[in-house]
Amino acid sequence: MKNKKNLLLPVSVQSLSYIKGEKKLLNKVFCKISSKGITVVVGPNGAGKTLFLKCLHGLIKCNLEKVLFAGKPLNKKIRLMQSMVFQSPILMRRSVINNLLFVINQRKINIKRNEVMTLLKKVDLLHLAKEQAIVLSGGEKQRLSVARAIITSPKILFLDEATSNLDPYSVNIIEKIIKEVNKKGTKVIAVTHDLSQARRLASEIIFFNKGSISEHTKASSFFDQPKSSEGKIFISGKLFV
Numbered sequence: 001m002k003n004k005k006n007l008l009l010p011v012s013v014q015s016l017s018y019i020k021g022e023k024k025l026l027n028k029v030f031c032k033i034s035s036k037g038i039t040v041v042v043g044p045n046g047a048g049k050t051l052f053l054k055c056l057h058g059l060i061k062c063n064l065e066k067v068l069f070a071g072k073p074l075n076k077k078i079r080l081m082q083s084m085v086f087q088s089p090i091l092m093r094r095s096v097i098n099n100l101l102f103v104i105n106q107r108k109i110n111i112k113r114n115e116v117m118t119l120l121k122k123v124d125l126l127h128l129a130k131e132q133a134i135v136l137s138g139g140e141k142q143r144l145s146v147a148r149a150i151i152t153s154p155k156i157l158f159l160d161e162a163t164s165n166l167d168p169y170s171v172n173i174i175e176k177i178i179k180e181v182n183k184k185g186t187k188v189i190a191v192t193h194d195l196s197q198a199r200r201l202a203s204e205i206i207f208f209n210k211g212s213i214s215e216h217t218k219a220s221s222f223f224d225q226p227k228s229s230e231g232k233i234f235i236s237g238k239l240f241v
């Protein structure tokens with residue numbers, strides 16, 4: 001699996017725009033994501049990071065013919081090979097285990113019960129398997145969201161500030177899983193505003209600013225010497241305003 005080709009790479013974005021009224025919320029975004037590693041998307045609040053991810057996942061109607069996955073425009077089959085975790089967990093009014101079983105049944109995923117249990121253990125929710133998802137803490141809910149996102153073995157996993165406001169225990173579990181699935185062949189594209197997390201996870205950085213990409217470099221180059229003034233502010237740890 002490790003050296004296997006990822007069926008959705010490269011992700012090529014050719015002049016992607018999203019315009020609402022007068023506002024160019026995404027303004028001619030160009031990029032080519034070829035690396036199998038973890039791409040971390042950073043940038044000031046309101047820069048368009050969430051919109052960018054939503055476009056790549058087909059959640060927003062824009063000029064999507066400009067986005068190609070291994071040369072093909074987004075379609076249902078490609079979407080089913082992607083998963084996305086949002087900042088606020090969205091779970092079903094079912095038990096923890098049934099949140100996973102629902103996806104398994106719906107997608108007809110061939111997975112043994114003990115593998116599901118192993119996954120629940122990995123996100124430290126085995127002891128809560130029969131609890132209603134709604135009563136879980138924020139960290140537990142997000143750990144379940146991540147488990148549900150990876151149970152489909154996606155080719156691309158999008159994470160939008162998935163660990164913001166979580167306890168360090170949950171952040172650690174989620175980061176471990178992100179690295180693990182990436183090693184096994186899932187391309188990870190993650191938005192974060194957490195500088196330490198970007199340093200821990202990123203193999204490359206996409207820096208968003210005012211609706212377009214101002215830098216796309218290897219993580220080491222970005223952290224050593226960001227080109228843009230906004231990038232410098234980000235790595236200095238100062239607040240974006």
Ligand SMILES: Nc1ncnc2c1ncn2[C@@H]1O[C@H](COP(=O)(O)OP(=O)(O)O)[C@@H](O)[C@H]1O
Nearest residue numbers: 020025043044045046047048049050051052208
């Ligand atoms: N559906 C929408 N309609 C109008 N404006 C939107 C919509 N979604 C996002 N925006 C605006 O687009 C800009 C970028 O939003 P977003 O991608 O959420 O930023 P980020 O994730 O980088 O903080 C923001 O100014 C936001 O208010």
Ligand SMILES: [Mg+2]
Nearest residue numbers: 049050051161
């Ligand atoms: Mg956002």
